[in-house]
Amino acid sequence: MLALRSVSVRYGAIEALSQVDLEVNQGEIVTLIGANGAGKSTTIRAICGQVPTSSGSIHFEGREITRTPAHRLVHAGIAQSPEGRRIFANMTVRENLELGAFIHHGKHEQIRQDIDRVFQLFPRLSERVNQSAGTLSGGEQQMLAMGRSLMARPKLLLRDEPSLGLAPFLVQQIFQIIREINKEGVTILLVEQNAYQALRVAHRAYVLGTGSIVVSDTAERLLANEQVQAAYLGE
Amino acid sequence: MRWLALRTLTVLGCLAALAVVSKLLSANLDTYVFLVVIQCGVAMTLAASLNLINGITGQFSIGHAGFYAAGAYVGAAWTVLWQPIVVRHVPLLQLGAPVGDTLTLLIAIVVGAAAAAVAGVVVGLPSLRLRGDYLAIVTLGFGEVIRVVILNIDAVGGARGLTGIPTLVGSGDLAFFWVFGLVLAVVALSRNLMRTTRGLTWLAVREDEIAADAMGVDTTRVKVSAFVVGSAFAGVAGVMYAHYFTSISPDVFGMDMSIIITTMVVLGGTGSVSGSLLAAIVLTALPEFLRFMQDYRMVIFSTMLVVVMLTRPQGMFGHGEISFAKLKQLFGRRAAGGAKP
Numbered sequence: 001m002l003a004l005r006s007v008s009v010r011y012g013a014i015e016a017l018s019q020v021d022l023e024v025n026q027g028e029i030v031t032l033i034g035a036n037g038a039g040k041s042t043t044i045r046a047i048c049g050q051v052p053t054s055s056g057s058i059h060f061e062g063r064e065i066t067r068t069p070a071h072r073l074v075h076a077g078i079a080q081s082p083e084g085r086r087i088f089a090n091m092t093v094r095e096n097l098e099l100g101a102f103i104h105h106g107k108h109e110q111i112r113q114d115i116d117r118v119f120q121l122f123p124r125l126s127e128r129v130n131q132s133a134g135t136l137s138g139g140e141q142q143m144l145a146m147g148r149s150l151m152a153r154p155k156l157l158l159r160d161e162p163s164l165g166l167a168p169f170l171v172q173q174i175f176q177i178i179r180e181i182n183k184e185g186v187t188i189l190l191v192e193q194n195a196y197q198a199l200r201v202a203h204r205a206y207v208l209g210t211g212s213i214v215v216s217d218t219a220e221r222l223l224a225n226e227q228v229q230a231a232y233l234g235e
Numbered sequence: 236m237r238w239l240a241l242r243t244l245t246v247l248g249c250l251a252a253l254a255v256v257s258k259l260l261s262a263n264l265d266t267y268v269f270l271v272v273i274q275c276g277v278a279m280t281l282a283a284s285l286n287l288i289n290g291i292t293g294q295f296s297i298g299h300a301g302f303y304a305a306g307a308y309v310g311a312a313w314t315v316l317w318q319p320i321v322v323r324h325v326p327l328l329q330l331g332a333p334v335g336d337t338l339t340l341l342i343a344i345v346v347g348a349a350a351a352a353v354a355g356v357v358v359g360l361p362s363l364r365l366r367g368d369y370l371a372i373v374t375l376g377f378g379e380v381i382r383v384v385i386l387n388i389d390a391v392g393g394a395r396g397l398t399g400i401p402t403l404v405g406s407g408d409l410a411f412f413w414v415f416g417l418v419l420a421v422v423a424l425s426r427n428l429m430r431t432t433r434g435l436t437w438l439a440v441r442e443d444e445i446a447a448d449a450m451g452v453d454t455t456r457v458k459v460s461a462f463v464v465g466s467a468f469a470g471v472a473g474v475m476y477a478h479y480f481t482s483i484s485p486d487v488f489g490m491d492m493s494i495i496i497t498t499m500v501v502l503g504g505t506g507s508v509s510g511s512l513l514a515a516i517v518l519t520a521l522p523e524f525l526r527f528m529q530d531y532r533m534v535i536f537s538t539m540l541v542v543v544m545l546t547r548p549q550g551m552f553g554h555g556e557i558s559f560a561k562l563k564q565l566f567g568r569r570a571a572g573g574a575k576p
Contacts, residue, residue, distance in 0.1 A: 048449070050445070069448075070445075070448040070449055071448050071449075071450075071451050071452055071453050071454065072451075073451075074449070074450065074451030075451055079449075080449045081449065086443050086445065086446035086449070087446070088438070088439055088442040088443060088446065089442065090438075090442060091435070091438065091439075091442065095435055098432055098435060099432070099435050099436065099439050099447075099450050099452075100450055102432060102435075102436060102450045102451050102452055103450075103451040105432040105433070106432075148450075149449075152450070152451065
């Protein structure tokens with residue numbers, strides 16, 4: 001579904017990504033783990049067209065999207081979530097969700113149904129519909145960010161650090177929901193610091209180290225891999 | 236269909252009410268006060284149109300006088316220079332006073348708006364790469380460029396200005412009707428925009444451009460549209476000014492005018508339509524009504540601005556709007572508070 005073929009990204013003289021090959025198949029949850037500065041977020045940004053690639057190509061459903069601007073990708077079926085929550089703080093929860101469905105604007109019935117579905121997934125949000133998003137707690141903002149990207153009805157969902165700064169039980173909940181969304185047929189590419197949690201929900205994983213892929217395997221085998229355990233799982 | 240009928244009725248109702256108000260005011264106000272009222276109307280349009288760019292879309296532009304000038308000069312040039320030629324060659328268009336004048340004014344509005352909109356695109360394009368203070372400098376500079384270009388075109392009078400523009404809007408109730416009709420139009424547009432998903436995208440660009448992009452919003456298009464629409468309205472305000480005051484000169488559209496319009500938007504509360512309207516009235520009328528203070532007038536005026544910004548850093552209304560619901564809430568709370576011993 002999504003394929004990166006020897007993608008490199010340079011920030012000036014520094015090569016942030018070098019020759020990254022990565023594949024996400026339909027229906028999978030794939031996670032990208034690695035230490036700080038390994039290039040996880042850069043990979044996501046390269047896919048979204050937020051940073052230019054210096055070489056290599058990116059394909060989505062057989063079409064090349066290497067230089068496609070971010071807003072076009074949403075129309076193609078890729079929902080991105082930029083690093084951080086990036087919700088619209090001065091708008092209400094409902095307005096945030098409506099903006100999430102921007103590419104479907106005009107389809108009122110669909111948007112209404114999708115908002116209901118988001119509220120089903122995140123009941124907390126429904127209590128705060130008309131509250132401005134900036135007043136939500138960190139966990140609620142993360143939920144809103146997730147709900148908002150679902151509003152576009154994506155085929156592929158890119159998530160950058162969904163567990164960032166959340167209490168452990170909220171982290172559990174977020175990953176539970178990621179699994180649920182995936183069961184409904186959305187393919188997911190997940191970038192995570194929290195390698196243990198990420199590997200538990202993912203089917204496959206790539207381990208990034210200083211800009212290139214060190215290992216890739218099924219999540220199960222990586223969880224059991226001693227080197228990975230030592231480096232990323234803190235055991 | 237019902238929606239359309241309702242819309243048409245609302246618009247007609249507003250126009251009728253406006254006509255009645257214009258008759259009443261022009262009959263009862265003395266000439267000087269009426270003049271200030273018209274100036275307020277022009278300022279309200281300028282402030283509300285800049286609010287579309289600065290407030291709602293968050294592109295810090297401080298060269299609004301440039302668009303104002305482009306509209307005023309092109310509109311006036313049409314009326315003074317081109318319209319007589321067209322009429323001479325096309326006998327069909329020799330329509331006489333009421334119909335012909337209205338048609339001439341309407342065309343002046345269209346060409347003035349178009350000229351300002353083109354200028355808006357030219358300034359809007361750098362806004363795709365610049366933000367914040369950098370954009371502000373470019374817009375300020377561009378506003379000056381427009382003024383200097385006009386200064387050097389002899390056909391429109393250069394530094395002497397363009398005089399003898401026929402008062403197509405008249406000096407009485409008709410002028411009020413046109414000027415405040417324009418205010419209504421820009422307010423209606425802002426309000427309708429804020430209620431649609433498309434309007435939300437303008438706000439989204441202000442709030443967080445990257446996130447807006449990630450929602451599928453073409454941020455480039457939003458920014459350029461904001462510049463085009465905002466400057467087109469400023470252009471029409473210029474057409475009104477030219478056809479009411481019958482003479483224009485480049486120094487009316489200087490940098491200080493740009494700064495005053497920007498002040499209106501910031502003082503009113505960036506993004507608040509009602510705020511920028513109120514601030515436009517205050518900033519236009521106050522210097523006039525402080526005239527009895529003579530030399531201290533501008534000192535007091537400036538001090539008041541500083542005091543407002545110190546006590547309400549977010550502007551008079553912040554991001555909020557005046558609405559009946561809020562007024563009711565406010566007075567309801569006061570009443571409830573007052574009832575308690």
